[in-house]
Amino acid sequence: MTIKSVCVLGGAGFVGSSIVAKLDAAGYQVKVLTRRREAGKHLILLPNVQVVECDVMNNHALKLALTGTDAVINLIGILHENNRNTFEENHHQLPRRVAQLCENLDIYRFIHMSALQASTHAPSQYLISKAKGEIAIKEFNKKLDITIFRPSVIFGRNDRFLNLFANLVKYLPVIALAKPQARFQPIWVEDVASCFVNALENTTTYDKTYELGGPTVYTLRELVQKVMDILGKQRPIIGLNDRLSMMQAFTMELLPIKLMTRDNVKSMALDNVTHQSIAPELNVNPTPLEAVVPEYLTNATPRGAYDSFRSAAGRAINARR
Numbered sequence: 001m002t003i004k005s006v007c008v009l010g011g012a013g014f015v016g017s018s019i020v021a022k023l024d025a026a027g028y029q030v031k032v033l034t035r036r037r038e039a040g041k042h043l044i045l046l047p048n049v050q051v052v053e054c055d056v057m058n059n060h061a062l063k064l065a066l067t068g069t070d071a072v073i074n075l076i077g078i079l080h081e082n083n084r085n086t087f088e089e090n091h092h093q094l095p096r097r098v099a100q101l102c103e104n105l106d107i108y109r110f111i112h113m114s115a116l117q118a119s120t121h122a123p124s125q126y127l128i129s130k131a132k133g134e135i136a137i138k139e140f141n142k143k144l145d146i147t148i149f150r151p152s153v154i155f156g157r158n159d160r161f162l163n164l165f166a167n168l169v170k171y172l173p174v175i176a177l178a179k180p181q182a183r184f185q186p187i188w189v190e191d192v193a194s195c196f197v198n199a200l201e202n203t204t205t206y207d208k209t210y211e212l213g214g215p216t217v218y219t220l221r222e223l224v225q226k227v228m229d230i231l232g233k234q235r236p237i238i239g240l241n242d243r244l245s246m247m248q249a250f251t252m253e254l255l256p257i258k259l260m261t262r263d264n265v266k267s268m269a270l271d272n273v274t275h276q277s278i279a280p281e282l283n284v285n286p287t288p289l290e291a292v293v294p295e296y297l298t299n300a301t302p303r304g305a306y307d308s309f310r311s312a313a314g315r316a317i318n319a320r321r
């Protein structure tokens with residue numbers, strides 16, 4: 001069946017915005033579900049995109065939103081849970097309900113975002129819940145054509161990983177770094193988006209789970225050093241042992257804005273590294289971090305200069321662009 005319309009859950013987020021822009025450019029009719037239309041306002045001007053407010057936790061509302069679409073992409077996820085927004089609900093129960101609704105509504109194509117190292121035996125609740133979500137949706141693979149992606153950490157202009165370290169480097173005299181030897185294989189958000197869009201109508205990707213990583217593996221210490229080199233600001237890095245890493249995360253959990261939790265530290269016990277390079281059928285040659293990150297961390301673009309002028313004049317900057 002030819003796919004004409006795609007409903008993207010979590011499409012207004014960091015990764016979702018890149019996927020939605022590529023789907024739009026490829027000519028698909030795209031419906032983005034978000035809790036607040038404001039969160040998707042940067043997508044509204046795209047000609048084939050409709051941003052719709054929907055409480056996806058309400059099954060009736062979700063059913064109405066999915067009705068009539070040819071394919072579903074689920075990107076909903078959280079890095080930190082709280083009493084109202086849990087890993088179990090977002091990463092396990094929600095994907096299961098989406099798959100069930102797809103089956104009921106005869107929507108055959110379902111692409112789901114998981115995470116590298118997701119496993120029911122993983123040391124972190126985030127990774128365990130992602131694994132439970134994968135298992136739950138695979139129950140529907142007799143009727144649905146399912147593809148699952150498991151990326152390593154994703155970088156891009158609005159990422160919350162390298163930008164976080166850039167801010168720490170700018171404002172702190174010393175970096176106390178949890179898990180400095182943790183290993184990552186960062187992948188560019190545009191490459192992740194290409195994998196999703198290239199897979200959409202490619203039947204060889206059905207019933208497959210793909211790991212996604214960039215061309216290079218770095219330790220966390222190397223990544224922070226890279227950020228410092230790019231910014232031209234050198235700070236001493238004090239690597240914390242496991243016990244101190246957990247204590248630092250516990251202290252951070254007490255802050256109103258969650259930067260890191262003990263669950264995040266636990267997930268870093270596993271190497272965030274793929275077992276093989278990106279599968280050829282996805283047709284993506286991953287971009288080196290060095291080719292992209294300096295431009296956005298130093299804002300070295302005409303657009304960045306414009307944002308600086310707006311910021312100096314007290315005007316808002318569209319953070320999601």
Ligand SMILES: NC(=O)c1ccc[n+]([C@@H]2O[C@H](COP(=O)([O-])OP(=O)(O)OC[C@H]3O[C@@H](n4cnc5c(N)ncnc54)[C@H](OP(=O)(O)O)[C@@H]3O)[C@@H](O)[C@H]2O)c1
Pocket residue numbers: 010011012013014015016033034035036039040056057075076077078085090113114115116150151152153154155161
């Ligand atoms: N970024 C990474 O490095 C990385 C690495 C591996 C896997 N992933 C996975 O990739 C997916 C997208 O990540 P991202 O970095 O783009 O995160 P993001 O910018 O925070 O986007 C996640 C989206 O999930 C939606 N969401 C969160 N809680 C929700 C709730 N209770 N009800 C409904 N919607 C909710 C939000 O939608 P609205 O706010 O619009 O309602 C948000 O746009 C996630 O599943 C994440 O686990 C990300």
